[in-house]
Amino acid sequence: MAVDTYHAHVSRIRDLTHDVRELDLTLEHPRTMAFKAGQFISFEVPKEGMPVPVTRPYSIASPPSISDRITLLFNLVEGGPGSTYLYRLKERDAVIFKGPAGSFFLREDPAKHLLFVATGTGIAPFRSMLLTQFERKTGQPVTLFWGLRYERDLYYQDELADWTARYPAFSFVTTLSQPGSEWPGAKGRVTALVEERVTSVRDLAVYLCGNGAMIKDVTALIQRKGLCPIYREKYY
Ligand SMILES: Cc1cc2nc3c(=O)[nH]c(=O)nc-3n(C[C@H](O)[C@H](O)[C@H](O)COP(=O)(O)OP(=O)(O)OC[C@H]3O[C@@H](n4cnc5c(N)ncnc54)[C@H](O)[C@@H]3O)c2cc1C
Known part of the structure; x- marks a missing residue:
């Protein structure tokens, strides 16, 4: 192209x-x-x-x-x-x-479990990738972890929830780093989510997009857990 x-x-x-x-x-x-x-x-x-x-x-x-x-x-x-x-x-x-x-694009490897990690508008390429993945109908598991700051920063939540209902292999967690006391969802940085919830990197392909600090920290975390492909797009 x-x-x-x-x-x-x-x-x-x-x-x-x-x-x-x-x-x-x-x-x-x-x-x-x-x-x-x-x-x-x-x-x-x-x-x-x-x-x-x-x-x-x-x-x-x-x-x-x-x-x-x-x-x-x-x-x-x-x-x-x-x-x-x-x-x-x-x-x-x-x-x-x-x-x-750009070389940050969705690979075709149906054997992999896909993990997408975004901060802020770093969700943009993942929206394209998720819609493409759903069209491919491979049924392979896809997990999205998305970090935002406050409740007022939330968007795409209904669209993502709708996708989890339509595509059982897809799940997502939106975590807020500075939520109010009423926030019922995940709290803290996406890095903490990766630390807690990624137990094995076997058959995993990781895609990271957003700020440089998240990309650096999540890359180090994943590499500590083992070897798997990591694709990265640093916005700033
Ligand atoms: C490959 C690639 C794709 C990108 N895609 C997107 C995208 O889809 N959506 C998007 O919003 N941005 C995206 N960016 C970032 C975008 O290109 C600009 O850097 C951003 O819009 C800020 O540019 P600016 O000229 O307005 O401000 P600048 O004067 O260039 O930036 C000022 C400062 O703002 C900070 N900053 C930069 N980007 C952001 C941001 N997104 N959020 C908060 N702070 C920021 C940085 O610290 C920067 O030094 C992408 C960057 C790259 C490298």
């Missing part, structure tokens, strides 16, 4: 939380894009005080089976050129991006 330049327009905007937004881009030229679940696209955006634009990558959150429209998911980083650019886009605005790219 060669990296190409795509012209598209914003066809839908959905606010998922106070600072997380989902954007659908409908492709115009070329009209379709072939990519692997987990890959990303890149925008060139202006940065104050810089003579040339800076590049910002964003994972595709929709599955490759939808080839004429892609979904992005991102959070607002105060003063950040990439997220500010995306947040300023309105419906019907034209955009240009390059893609697809």
